Amino acid sequence: MSTIKRDKGLDNTLKAMKEGYLYTTNQRKRLGAENIFETRGLGGKRILVLSGKKAAETFYDNDRIERSGTLPKRIVNTLFGKGAIHTTTGKKHIDRKALFMSLMTEGNLKYLRELTRNHWYMNTHRMEQMGRVNIYRESIVLLTKVGTKWAGVQAPESKIEEIATDMDIMIDSFKGLGSKFKGYRESVKARHRVEDWLEDQIIQTRKGKIHPPEGTALYEFAHWEDYKGNPMDSRLCAIDLMNTFRPLIAINRFVSFGLHAMNEHPISREKINNEEDYAYMFSQEVRRFYPFVPFLPGKAKTDFNFDGHDIDKDTFLLLDVYGTMHRDDVFENANEFRPERFIDWDGSPFDLIPQGGGDYYTNHRCAGEWMTIIIMEETMKYFAGKVSYDVPEQDLSIDLNSIPGYIKSGFIIENVRENIDRK
Numbered sequence: 001m002s003t004i005k006r007d008k009g010l011d012n013t014l015k016a017m018k019e020g021y022l023y024t025t026n027q028r029k030r031l032g033a034e035n036i037f038e039t040r041g042l043g044g045k046r047i048l049v050l051s052g053k054k055a056a057e058t059f060y061d062n063d064r065i066e067r068s069g070t071l072p073k074r075i076v077n078t079l080f081g082k083g084a085i086h087t088t089t090g091k092k093h094i095d096r097k098a099l100f101m102s103l104m105t106e107g108n109l110k111y112l113r114e115l116t117r118n119h120w121y122m123n124t125h126r127m128e129q130m131g132r133v134n135i136y137r138e139s140i141v142l143l144t145k146v147g148t149k150w151a152g153v154q155a156p157e158s159k160i161e162e163i164a165t166d167m168d169i170m171i172d173s174f175k176g177l178g179s180k181f182k183g184y185r186e187s188v189k190a191r192h193r194v195e196d197w198l199e200d201q202i203i204q205t206r207k208g209k210i211h212p213p214e215g216t217a218l219y220e221f222a223h224w225e226d227y228k229g230n231p232m233d234s235r236l237c238a239i240d241l242m243n244t245f246r247p248l249i250a251i252n253r254f255v256s257f258g259l260h261a262m263n264e265h266p267i268s269r270e271k272i273n274n275e276e277d278y279a280y281m282f283s284q285e286v287r288r289f290y291p292f293v294p295f296l297p298g299k300a301k302t303d304f305n306f307d308g309h310d311i312d313k314d315t316f317l318l319l320d321v322y323g324t325m326h327r328d329d330v331f332e333n334a335n336e337f338r339p340e341r342f343i344d345w346d347g348s349p350f351d352l353i354p355q356g357g358g359d360y361y362t363n364h365r366c367a368g369e370w371m372t373i374i375i376m377e378e379t380m381k382y383f384a385g386k387v388s389y390d391v392p393e394q395d396l397s398i399d400l401n402s403i404p405g406y407i408k409s410g411f412i413i414e415n416v417r418e419n420i421d422r423k
């Protein structure tokens with residue numbers, strides 16, 4: 001048995017934040033560590049970083065890994081909400097996860113596809129009038145409309161901008177993890193505002209004062225009972241209801257990355273328009289290639305062996321999400337943007353893990369992954385085929401040393417015009 005290579009230093013948090021998405025890959029290469037290395041962070045805590053496909057498989061083995069209690073408190077307070085599904089474990093998690101997954105019916109997913117397609121189409125005139133359009137901002141507002149409508153939540157047009165901004169503030173709260181976060185108070189305030197607004201709708205639905213359609217998230221969450229026959233506390237219900245559409249709004253990041261990729265690889269626009277399934281493969285590659293979730297936390301539930309190394313119970317672990325998807329032994333020429341790689345992809349739950357891996361029902365894998373792919377497909381088809389636009393001079397760089405990942409300019413387009421065949 002070999003010893004685990006170590007990134008020396010009493011606390012490497014700052015170093016990790018400086019290197020951002022590249023920290024894990026840089027260290028693995030520097031240390032000559034294939035699938036595991038040790039570091040210290042978050043106040044000197046010993047952390048083992050697990051990377052690669054085998055690592056993902058291990059990480060999603062519920063007998064060996066515990067996830068609850070490992071998310072930073074700050075992230076729970078801002079991004080997910082206290083008591084959110086992400087923080088649950090065992091029977092409670094499986095019970096509540098089934099509620100989320102029960103929303104993923106064929107009808108609900110088809111409706112989401114139509115909503116996305118129609119909203120972009122209806123937004124064309126607005127973008128034509130706008131001159132310059134910042135896609136990051138434009139899509140966050142549009143997705144707020146799609147998400148709230150899909151979830152059956154009442155969101156008046158006059159409130160959309162405000163909700164979109166509050167969501168953006170919350171989503172951004174994983175900025176500067178491990179160090180002091182300047183936006184923390186703002187983030188907590190934004191969360192309270194949105195929780196109040198949603199809790200009120202849960203209460204009104206339960207009292208029969210408003211009538212969201214059956215099958216919508218609002219209806220199903222308000223009427224759900226856990227395995228003991230108890231309804232969810234109304235605040236908690238609002239928190240998890242938000243977890244059905246706040247992350248949907250975060251797809252705005254993938255949307256701007258998608259347009260960035262189309263700009264870098266103009267041929268992809270033609271392929272999206274002309275080749276069946278290309279929009280799907282393109283969307284998968286955007287999710288794999290561009291920086292979003294860097295790593296995920298967990299801890300050893302028991303003593304176990306990984307890749308020839310003994311790991312003791314309670315050891316804090318990080319699954320290297322971004323690094324795993326950029327390893328050449330996981331995806332060939334991983335640092336190239338190549339949607340065609342998904343032509344013969346075997347659909348493994350342990351390599352394409354931008355939204356977590358493993359099983360949807362029993363692991364913490366993202367409940368909204370199918371929704372994300374659908375929204376991306378429809379959005380990419382719209383921008384490839386339904387409109388033309390120019391991309392003015394701007395800073396299109398993406399700093400991989402900074403988490404979360406952004407296109408510096410947000411991705412700006414101008415001179416948007418509808419593609420109409422008038423022949």
Ligand code: HEM
Binds near residue numbers: 254357366368372
């Ligand atoms: C969980 C990412 C979109 C709902 C997760 C996890 C990640 C993630 C990394 C945690 C996986 C783990 O801990 O193992 C993303 C990204 C998205 C996205 C990058 C797109 C921008 C969505 C959407 C929904 C959603 C559209 C709508 C339903 C959830 C829920 C969980 C989750 C409810 C918790 C699952 C659980 O704890 O079992 N997501 N997600 N996400 N996501 Fe997403």
